[in-house]
Amino acid sequence: MQYPIHTLTQLRPILQGFRKSRGLTQANMAAYLGVRQQTYAELEANPAAASVERLFKALRVLGVEMVLSPAPDTQPEPVQETVSQPARKVARQATTTEKPKKPAGDKASRPARKTTEPQREDW
Structure with missing residues (x-):
């Protein structure tokens, strides 16, 4: 039996x-x-x-096989190249010659905190 997936929310069930x-x-x-x-x-x-x-x-x-096929009667969506806000900021900073100013509560001036976040597994 085939289960077409149209949205990412369908992956979980x-x-x-x-x-x-x-x-x-x-x-x-x-x-x-x-x-x-x-x-x-x-x-x-x-899973998304x-x-x-x-x-x-x-x-x-x-034991599941993934099969990709064109959807019937659909037109491809146009791909728009966009630059994210952080990328624009980095690009602007790279073109300026002045040194960026550190914000008043910079993390480097604070003592390091221990995190209790579980270790991520690499699989």
């Missing part, structure tokens, strides 16, 4: 459905992928934020 239909838990999927259960849970909760490589690895474990 489709991933969950394939996982459950194979009788796998998130912990099982994490074990197959070599990551923690929480890491796989994050991917499943927000995952890299294509990570998504493909999960789909491979699930």
Whole structure:
């Protein structure tokens, strides 16, 4: 059976459905992928934020094939090249010769804080 995906929000229930239909838990999927259960849970909760490589690895474990095909009766959307605000700011700074001023509460003057953020896994 095919499941066309038209929006990124459709990825989550489709991933969950394939996982459950194979009788796998998130912990099982994490074990197959070599990551923690929480890491796989994050991917499943927000697959749109995952890299294509990570998504493909999960789909491979699930035995799912991704097929791309042209949508019927649609015109391609025009691609507009835009420069983001941060890129414009960097470009402007690169063309000026004066040294940028440090804001009054610069992080370099503050003592470093320990973060309790969990370590990211590379998979």
